[in-house]
Amino acid sequence: MKRRDFIKTGLSGLAAIAVGGVGLPQLFRSESFALDRTVKLSMEGALVEMVDRSKVFHWLFSSAATGPSFPGPVLFATAGDLVTVNVANHLNEPHAFQIIGTNVLTAPIYPGKSATVSFTAPAAGSYLYTDPLNAPANRVLGLHGAFIVSPAAGNTPYSYPTPTVQRLFNDLGASKQFPKFALSPAGWDPSRFRIWLQHQIDPLFNAQAQADFLAGRASTVSAAKMRTSFLPRYFTINGKSGVFSAHDPGIALSGRIGQPMLVRILNSGLFTHSNHIHANHVYVIAVNGAVQDNLFFVDTFTIDPLDRVDWLVPFLRPPDIAGNRYTPLRNLIPNELGLTIDGPNGSPGVQQSPLGYPMHCHLETSQTAAGGNYPQGTLTHFDFLGDVDGIDFPNAM
Amino acid sequence: MAIKIVPRGDVPPNQINDYFKFSCPPEFNGPNPDPLPPTFSFSRKLLVGIDLLLPDGSKVPMWVIEDPDAPDAPHPLPKDILRRSFPSPTLRIPLDALVNADVDCNGNTHTIHWHGIEPTPMNDGVGHLSFEVTGHFTYQYQPRQAGTFFYHCHKNTVLHFEMGLYGLLLIDPPDPSAPAVPVTYPTGGPGFAAGMNPNALLPTDHVIHYDVEALWVADDIDSRWHTLQHNAFMQKCVPDDPDNPANFSQDGILNDFRPDIFVMTGIARRVSDPSAFTAAENPLFGPLVAPTVKAGQTLLVRTLVAAYAVAQFTLDIDVEVIAMDGHALGVPPLQQYSRPLLVRAGTPIRLTTARRWDLIVRPTSPRVVPVKVEFFNNINGRLLYTATTSITVTK
Ligand SMILES: [Cu+2]
Ligand SMILES: [Cu+2]
Numbered sequence: 001m002k003r004r005d006f007i008k009t010g011l012s013g014l015a016a017i018a019v020g021g022v023g024l025p026q027l028f029r030s031e032s033f034a035l036d037r038t039v040k041l042s043m044e045g046a047l048v049e050m051v052d053r054s055k056v057f058h059w060l061f062s063s064a065a066t067g068p069s070f071p072g073p074v075l076f077a078t079a080g081d082l083v084t085v086n087v088a089n090h091l092n093e094p095h096a097f098q099i100i101g102t103n104v105l106t107a108p109i110y111p112g113k114s115a116t117v118s119f120t121a122p123a124a125g126s127y128l129y130t131d132p133l134n135a136p137a138n139r140v141l142g143l144h145g146a147f148i149v150s151p152a153a154g155n156t157p158y159s160y161p162t163p164t165v166q167r168l169f170n171d172l173g174a175s176k177q178f179p180k181f182a183l184s185p186a187g188w189d190p191s192r193f194r195i196w197l198q199h200q201i202d203p204l205f206n207a208q209a210q211a212d213f214l215a216g217r218a219s220t221v222s223a224a225k226m227r228t229s230f231l232p233r234y235f236t237i238n239g240k241s242g243v244f245s246a247h248d249p250g251i252a253l254s255g256r257i258g259q260p261m262l263v264r265i266l267n268s269g270l271f272t273h274s275n276h277i278h279a280n281h282v283y284v285i286a287v288n289g290a291v292q293d294n295l296f297f298v299d300t301f302t303i304d305p306l307d308r309v310d311w312l313v314p315f316l317r318p319p320d321i322a323g324n325r326y327t328p329l330r331n332l333i334p335n336e337l338g339l340t341i342d343g344p345n346g347s348p349g350v351q352q353s354p355l356g357y358p359m360h361c362h363l364e365t366s367q368t369a370a371g372g373n374y375p376q377g378t379l380t381h382f383d384f385l386g387d388v389d390g391i392d393f394p395n396a397m
Numbered sequence: 398m399a400i401k402i403v404p405r406g407d408v409p410p411n412q413i414n415d416y417f418k419f420s421c422p423p424e425f426n427g428p429n430p431d432p433l434p435p436t437f438s439f440s441r442k443l444l445v446g447i448d449l450l451l452p453d454g455s456k457v458p459m460w461v462i463e464d465p466d467a468p469d470a471p472h473p474l475p476k477d478i479l480r481r482s483f484p485s486p487t488l489r490i491p492l493d494a495l496v497n498a499d500v501d502c503n504g505n506t507h508t509i510h511w512h513g514i515e516p517t518p519m520n521d522g523v524g525h526l527s528f529e530v531t532g533h534f535t536y537q538y539q540p541r542q543a544g545t546f547f548y549h550c551h552k553n554t555v556l557h558f559e560m561g562l563y564g565l566l567l568i569d570p571p572d573p574s575a576p577a578v579p580v581t582y583p584t585g586g587p588g589f590a591a592g593m594n595p596n597a598l599l600p601t602d603h604v605i606h607y608d609v610e611a612l613w614v615a616d617d618i619d620s621r622w623h624t625l626q627h628n629a630f631m632q633k634c635v636p637d638d639p640d641n642p643a644n645f646s647q648d649g650i651l652n653d654f655r656p657d658i659f660v661m662t663g664i665a666r667r668v669s670d671p672s673a674f675t676a677a678e679n680p681l682f683g684p685l686v687a688p689t690v691k692a693g694q695t696l697l698v699r700t701l702v703a704a705y706a707v708a709q710f711t712l713d714i715d716v717e718v719i720a721m722d723g724h725a726l727g728v729p730p731l732q733q734y735s736r737p738l739l740v741r742a743g744t745p746i747r748l749t750t751a752r753r754w755d756l757i758v759r760p761t762s763p764r765v766v767p768v769k770v771e772f773f774n775n776i777n778g779r780l781l782y783t784a785t786t787s788i789t790v791t792k
Contacts, residue, residue, distance in 0.1 A: 049405035052645035060403070070403050164734050177730035228777055233652055243419040243640060244405065247412060272707055272775040274749035278523065279515050281724055283734060295734040298722040299513045302707075302749040316731075318515040322433050322495050322539040335430035336519050341423045341528050347636035348414045350423045355518050356526045362751035363705055363775055364555035365654050372630020372649025373420065374553045375525065 016074040042088040051241040057210030058142030072145025077121040088114035093218035124151035126264040144268040162293040181258030182390035193262040200232035200269035235377035242376030257388040273303040278357035286310040353394040421634035422524030426532035437494035459561035485564030491579030510551040543570035543591035544723030576601035586610035592719035593727035607697035615708040617656035674786040698756040706772035720755035760790040
């Protein structure tokens with residue numbers, strides 16, 4: 001793995017690696033770097049700091065370019081491309097590598113050994129790579145990451161869009177219901193996407209894995225016990241919680257009215273989430289590899305363990321703002337856009353512009369960290385920086 | 398060999414205030430900043446404490462949102478029940494109304510979030526993205542989709558929502574024969590619900606007439622939580638060092654939800670009580686949980702999951718799902734990429750917290766249609782409770 005293969009881009013906000021031979025995934029065509037056919041990963045022990053700075057031991061995927069990362073580095077590829085993954089086990093018990101939703105699966109890799117698997121990148125979509133052994137323990141203790149496949153062609157995120165998904169993407173920015181942001185080029189912009197890899201942590205299990213790791217012995221963590229008594233104390237998106245996931249530019253949704261965004265949601269944990277977004281309903285366009293034909297338009301959607309769900313967030317002007325729907329917001333809500341609300345305890349005031357909303361899990365136990373501290377759990381922000389006509393709201397950066 | 402550390406990261410110095418307001422939102426008291434003349438106004442007060450009565454005579458303390466303007470309830474209902482109930486009093490608003498919602502908070506700060514309604518941040522009721530109400534605020538919005546929504550407090554939500562600070566918010570479409578007249582329908586029916594009409598000539602034709610309306614709000618209660626304080630286990634507010642580890646509480650139980658009481662629209666059962674939920678046991682909510690409908694009539698069932706358990710609704714009759722989350726399937730322009738869904742008798746409808754599906758049931762012959770609502774733990778999948786009720790179809 002060469003350094004140039006490590007994408008440190010605002011596109012994902014995650015440690016990411018592009019892999020393949022024919023060319024960069026469509027999303028990165030604008031960026032200049034080369035890539036290799038082979039990704040080299042290792043499995044390591046590391047301490048991950050939670051939102052309250054408590055250090056929780058994890059098993060993590062690592063690469064030379066990224067170091068151990070939580071979750072593992074995002075792997076990007078283009079459908080149909082030949083991909084090779086090499087995985088070295090630096091832990092004390094057998095592990096393996098699997099991409100859920102494909103037939104990519106290694107035999108058990110023993111401590112100190114490695115395995116190589118080559119395959120053709122499957123149909124475009126989001127996939128979860130994990131260690132399938134001792135399920136769900138090895139995955140939940142940190143051995144997981146996102147594998148994102150872009151289509152080789154077309155104007156949707158899929159190799160095989162359904163007729164309805166094709167129609168939806170054709171309509172974006174080209175229909176009355178989806179007015180185009182004035183300064184955007186026509187058509188779907190594949191670089192406007194986010195990955196939300198949601199996870200949950202019960203530090204009791206991690207502490208046991210840590211004790212085993214430090215003693216140099218194989219893990220004694222029981223998968224059966226985890227299945228029955230897992231009680232998460234931390235809830236993350238891309239390894240971050242609460243205020244940190246809310247302000248992470250690679251997690252938060254951000255744009256102008258008329259700039260839709262794709263969100264690829266994955267759940268690597270054991271907790272069923274109920275993701276709720278404010279300000280816009282969203283189209284559910286793919287579920288577990290099945291591109292949908294009946295596109296539910298919802299404000300809340302179930303994200304079960306191991307689910308992979310794609311949302312298209314239309315970035316419509318929030319439709320229920322009182323008053324004439326066609327008056328520019330700077331004329332309709334000038335006072336709100338100009339308002340600074342005094343902060344408590346003598347802190348500086350809070351500007352109400354640009355327009356910020358949350359996306360959070362409504363199964364609200366996930367909104368906690370360390371048993372409380374609302375809302376330091378599964379949450380991020382959804383920010384409208386400017387109006388559809390190209391004029392930004394105050395303070396938009 | 399030292400173990401590597403993946404650091405949390407520090408609060409960026411130029412964003413200290415943003416990070417601070419996240420856990421310690423500002424407060425605001427006053428009129429709406431951009432007021433418009435309302436066509437529909439109402440008031441809500443938070444919070445008031447009430448007792449939820451269980452069949453064994455025991456009581457659970459709840460927090461609810463009060464409708465101070467509701468009239469006394471007719472005999473034999475408790476006099477206060479239309480003002481103070483659990484769930485909090487149902488709101489019905491005509492489609493497209495310009496709404497002014499006067500909210501009073503006494504004693505402590507709260508917000509109201511109008512879940513599924515999509516206004517500006519100051520009218521959206523999320524403290525850390527706008528403010529928490531101290532005293533009084535007039536929320537303003539204009540609902541442009543008819544359907545099933547709900548309203549709830551969005552402060553320390555994990556606790557305040559569980560304690561009962563929520564109610565249904567129903568947006569009613571006009572009667573298609575008088576599309577210019579804003580209306581609300583009586584709870585329980587009859588009325589019109591937004592729904593795809595393949596023969597529609599006008600946008601206002603996308604409605605379905607129903608004779609009877611049921612409201613199935615599935616909820617669960619951890620009675621251990623019902624002794625906690627308003628700000629239980631919140632983070633300490635330290636403006637210049639907001640996310641210092643020392644600010645975090647460490648002894649909370651709000652990640653550990655152990656429901657021991659299960660509720661269908663205000664009617665509660667202890668986990669050990671499998672008795673059916675009936676119309677007769679509660680004059681206000683009973684007929685909404687266990688409705689009666691004539692053969693040949695149309696029943697609209699509005700579902701809401703207010704539980705933290707996963708709720709699974711199974712009806713022994715075919716249903717048509719006409720709307721999700723307040724948006725009618727198949728109706729152009731925005732829902733033209735979807736279509737109504739047929740769910741066969743006996744097929745479970747599995748929903749998680751805050752989801753709403755509107756169901757149409759058209760029974761053709763007299764019978765009692767069994768209904769069950771199963772509650773599952775959202776982590777280990779264990780079945781926690783099965784609520785049973787029924788739809789009675791008469792001649
Ligand atoms: Cu909500
Ligand atoms: Cu919310």
